[in-house]
Amino acid sequence: MNLKKQPGLKSMLAIYRRELLSYVTTPTAYVFVAVFLFAIGLFTFQVGGFFERRQAELTYSFFSFHPWIFMVFLPAVSMRLWAEEARSGAIELLLTLPAPTWALVLGKYLAAWTVAAVALVLTFPLWITVNVLSNWHADNAAIFTAYIGSLLMAGAYLAIGSAMSALTPAQIVAFVLAVLISFLLTALGLPLVSDFFSGFVGGGVAEAISRFSILYHFDAAQRGVVEFRSVFYFLSLIALCLGFTALAVDARRGG
């Protein structure tokens, strides 16, 4: 199959470029990325005790905070994706384009993911610091794996945010819903929460519930281990949420 001839693909790329452009021509992306970098720095050095640990690793001082920062930061990036189109009426332009709905959904989503990827890449000074402090003996393969895991996890949070954004024309509602769902899906993996569940449904069920959590699947990645079931988990979560987004967008045609 010639991909270039696939009509939806051109539409998707056009949507992607426009969305990315609107992130960089309005201050939003800069503000988000700056706040993210500030928050991650604060946690790494103040809470994570990066220097005090005297270890050439980023797992506990850096990556372990990602789920918690992402669940607030990323819904702010994704909240406008569809809500703003519905509010401004521009959704009518998009839905009267001869483009398949998946192309619209994917184009917008990938633009948001790109913003998240840029934010992650901009944490590179930490990686350099770890390497300099350890005379380049840091486990860079593990760090790279953890970054990929973090990017996948970011994709999952953004997909949740995209789905919530398609439900309402109010960005703030989309934000709150996305934070709520992201929090639930993450916190299910906390020992505190699974202990709570095991109290009345038994340890086995509590364990099963925690396996559905984002935290559980990020755990291996942040330690630098590639777990295929976790990659599968994140990709399925993304596909599920984007499918839901497409359904919600298409439901507008019904009136």
Next chain:
Amino acid sequence: MLLQVDGLRKSFGRRVAVDGVGFSLDVGEIVGFLGPNGAGKTTTMRMIAGYLEPDDGEVKVFNIDVAQERRRAQERVGYLPEGAPLYGEMTPWMFLRFVAEARGMTREGARHAVRRAAQDARLGDTIDQPIDTLSKGYRRRVGLAAALLHDPLLLILDEPTDGLDPNQRGAVRDLIKRLGEDRGLIISTHSLEEVEAVCTRAIVIDNGRVVADDTPKALAEKHGSLEAAFRKLTRGEERV
């Protein structure tokens, strides 16, 4: 036949917005949709443009059923939504490039199409200014240019002159007349004088139904004037 609409119906919850609208349209016709607010004009146009799905009935653009092959039909329709929503942070040039490429044009094709549409809509020097800084009249022209990009034979324009000053209105009307020479157009409007000035046919819609479909001249002769026809044919909620 450019457009064939049959038995179109659409409800929102309990409210019936469009209740069995049917008509057809040929090249060279400029049809004016007339009717009070909430009569079903916008909903009808949205169904023709493939934005809303009808509950019942059929829209055929060049014999292509919009419900069956939405995208193929949409490739042949130019549509200006009510209020002409745009992306304010972009310039018309960027915006039109985006629409052209999202419609599946190549980069070269898009550049060419944007130049032509911008010229047709008389965008002039505004093409490189952020849309947010443009006057209402120019913003409407940007919306029109976006509807013209793929050179469609069928144009659906929802209130193209609404909220414009007399000069801007005149310019848009001239454009509509020019476009109507070798295309088919549907415009909705509240201005009866506009229908007399540009439309070859008037379709009066009330309560989701077509209550009259004739030339503006014939309607005016039958009822005394177009305004009298409008008042007599539509339910006139406002009447004291």
